Amino acid sequence: MLKATDLMVFYENMLALNNISITCADKQIIGVFGANSAGKSTLMYTLSGIMDDIQKKEGMAGGERITVLGRIQYLERDITDLKPSIRAKRGMVLCPERRRIFNESSVMENLRIGGYLATKKQSKETLDYIFELFPPLQKLKKRIGGFLSGGEQQMLAIGRALMAQPKLLLLDEPLMGLSPLIQSILVRATRKIRDKRGISIIVTEQYARPVLPIVDYAYILENGAAVLEGPHDEILNNPDVRSAYFGVSEE
Amino acid sequence: MKNDQAILRIDHITKAFGGILALNSVSFDVRKGEILGIIGPNGSGKTTIVNCITGFIKMTSGKVFFHGRDISGKPAHKIADMGITRTFQIMRPYYSLPAYKNLVIPLFSPRAKRTGGWRGGGQLGDRNTVGIDILEEIGFERDSYVPYKAASTLPTGYLKRLELARCLALKPEIILCDEVFSGLSMSEIASMVPLIERLQMDGITVIMIEHRLRELFRVANRVMVMNFGEKLTEGTPDEVMADEKVKEAYFGSEEVEEVMTYA
């Protein structure tokens, strides 16, 4: 479904992504793990095309010179040079780090803005699905986005991304800063989205433990390079990974 | 603890955003020289407490007393000038400046001039040198090039230290740490913990807001638990761990369905 080859990203002279190739088959959940500043968000931005936008803005401001190299293939077509909005139109939707919901709009409006690309029928159907997936949102329909708790905001962010009718959903650190309880809800929801709606998902996380049970294939990034990759079981049983990436406090 | 008096007293502070209560009549004492941890789920109002105490937002009602003096409603820079400093959850270094130059700015402040800055005995030397000294204290390798690198190129671990260093430059009495451990790897946290303990030994009162319970419980003398803008309980780490209410609110039960209805 998605096949990115030899991605390299430079911020000025600093290498942020080093020769990363990543593939995602139909209906798979791919995990990308790595510590802070390992390049997870850069990877997500590059795949979704947001990097294109960042690059343009930086260039105009005379700031860092960002260079992006490599090719991205999606649904058998090369999308490397497409604008992010067109990538979204083709079904590749990013649910960003730190959620970035629309703070001043209500939950319902957030979802309807998310449905910009959807037809009326699709919107209605997806809306029902989101409320089924995240029942708490149902009661908060009228609540202003900025006043939701972190967990509710994350649910809303995922819901909003679903409204854009993705075929491939990119989740950038969906569990960041959330309590273990909310984390488990979100992880289960993620699996349901894949199982019920057949959406492929690429998810990044700093700590592998909460997400690893649901991923089919995982990549581990370190300093911008993929140091390890493999299917679920292999990663799970790798002793190095166990010591380095399973540290999550959970008394 | 030698000294049991309250250095900071928070008296029924309430903060409403629009119609929603982010803080609902929260009161607690902070004792001199202790490390107080504040934990709670996201959106429970932890950062709002820091913002209210340090004057970054105006509280709707309530009072804050520092050494028995009412400081509520004073502007942020006045409060910092009294010695109550904070770190930011989303780090705010001066990105374009080298790391040590970041400290020249707080060292320029009236408080630093008065107190002589970190460890200063009343007189402040060359700010650049003092800046590098502070960075060394806080774990930047002195002889490496790290203190001279632009803040924008430093990794998260160093930036968190830089945030702390900015507080230290003022020779503070109280430091409010807003999630200093978040975003750090296990080994980075392990190296931060002794740092926090050192602060306590130097007589600085520390208030820590955290998600990472295991590490927090190692350093904190007392812990306060927040939920939905209200204080749930406070006590020693062991007491808090044993509290049924805390378990319910923070860790939740294993049954997902139950949670779905509660939220």
Added chain:
Amino acid sequence: MEQRRKERLDRGIKVRSDGLYALMSWRELSYLTLPRLVLIIGMLMLPFLMPNSYWQRVISIVCLYALLALSFDFLAHFLGLVSLGGAFFIGVGGYLSAIMNTSLGLPPFMAIPLATLLGAGICTLFLLPCLPLRGVYFAIVTLMYPLALARVIEAMDLFGGTDGVLGVDSFPNPWVEQYFVIAMVFLFMFGTRRLVNTDLGLVLRAVKDNDQAVKASGMSITYYKAIAVFIASAMGCLSGACLVHIYMWAGISLFALDFSILPIAATVIGGGGTLVGPVLGCFILVPISELLREFGTLRIVFYSLVLMAFIVFRSEGIMVYGERKYHQFERWVKV
């Protein structure tokens, strides 16, 4: 696949001359000081090179605009405040100096410094309410003041109303006039340059970058902004004060748009944030504007278009571009 990217590197000589080693070789010493010497000597020579007194007068005007442009650049790039009202500073400084000269009988060399300090104080006071805030507020308020003040003077018939203040003393002779304003440009250009590299300047830049952290360090951002605005408005008021003594008249036209837009255009063309760039920009723009004098307000259209073109297509300006080429080289590297 052959893929390349552009890389920027400092020249070796720059890296070395940043330290103290520069003093060790003539080559490095001249690398550092030559550009400055060229500028200083060039400006000192200018009054001699001008063909007639009209063009000598133009040099004075260039210098006054240069002061305004310096004030704009200082505020915009070291404090993050965009001032759209150079005319406000000019007007306040000009009227003050004119009144002191005509009503109190102070000679120009007393009236000018007094008007500068007093005017800077007044401007700072007027701008104080918008200093705690970031964003467009400062730009808006500075845009409004000159327009509103002109209206008030007109409506209430203050200071001679539309006729203005007449009979202001001029400088003793043209040479004094010219070298005085050139000296002022040097003073403020090198002065602000020195200032932004001191610790106080660092704090000002920090206020621009990140005001929250400055607050958390126990410093009042309003206070530091006020200091900077005082310095900047002193430059503007000085310029206005000199202007009335050159034209021997103060009137509502001191609040004219020329004074607001030309310094901005000069800064953008010359290169913002360099402090030399704005001066250079004035040396390019003002003479052109003098040549266009007969076209009336078309001049303003002209500056605006030049300004727009520069901001859109070469936003860094001449000086920044020049400095980069001087200090760095670029090369293509294979990945």
Added chain:
Amino acid sequence: MDIFIYGTINSAALALMALGFALVYGISRIPNFAHGALYVITGFVTWICLRSFHLNYFLSILLAMIITGVIGALIYQFILIRVRGMSISEIIASYAIGLAILEGFRWGGFKGMTYTLPAFADGTIMIEGIPVDMQRLFVVIIGAAVVAFLWAFTHFTRLGLALRGMAQDERAALMLGIDSDRMAVVAMALGAMLSGLAAIVLLPLGNIVVEKGYDVLIQAIAVCIVGGLGSWMGAVLAAFIIGFAQIFTVVYLGAHFQMVVALLAIILTLIIRPSGLFGRQKELEERV
């Protein structure tokens, strides 16, 4: 009573002037200092269509508004798009555009008393014994209609919602497939047309002069700051506050002080409540 009636009319006029600016700022965060210039363009284009080409009045208005909208879109597409996100450049570029247009008109000889537009309908009606001419009535009616239209547009249509999304977080909108540049062009065109509409409704009340451009810009900005930058409802409310305050000063002090009232309103707002009446952006930001 006459203060009430004239206050309402003045407030509606201010709201009309301000909404275009508020809309553009709200969506693309560009303070459009060319706002006043667009206002004047509409006036002159209508006048040219009407007087030089002898077109029908309604047709002239339609044409002028479309042209203004297109000019707004072009300004964005070719100039402002390149400086997006750099606040200093945004301010300077849009200010420069406005100046170039206005001073260009002045140079082109569009000054003096000769340029006027006819009223939509002649005659006056009496309200509570006070004569109000039809054109002023139109100001109020159209003002109300514009507010209602904007509200409905941004709450119920797909495009309107997308614009609001972009106003809040451009990059997040981009991720959802909303093309931010195209939306900003739409916003700019819409904003330009709104300022054009204001011009067409208000200009028959006086002459078309270049100074109007500066006046309108300043009044619009004053209204937007008092209402809270980027908040449309705030702008409407602020228009009423400033509108009535101006009428009071006109009645008790004299007409010259209208601008001073606007300036004073800004200064007071900045001192007392910097985020404006409806600007709650800041509070939310602090909460994160």
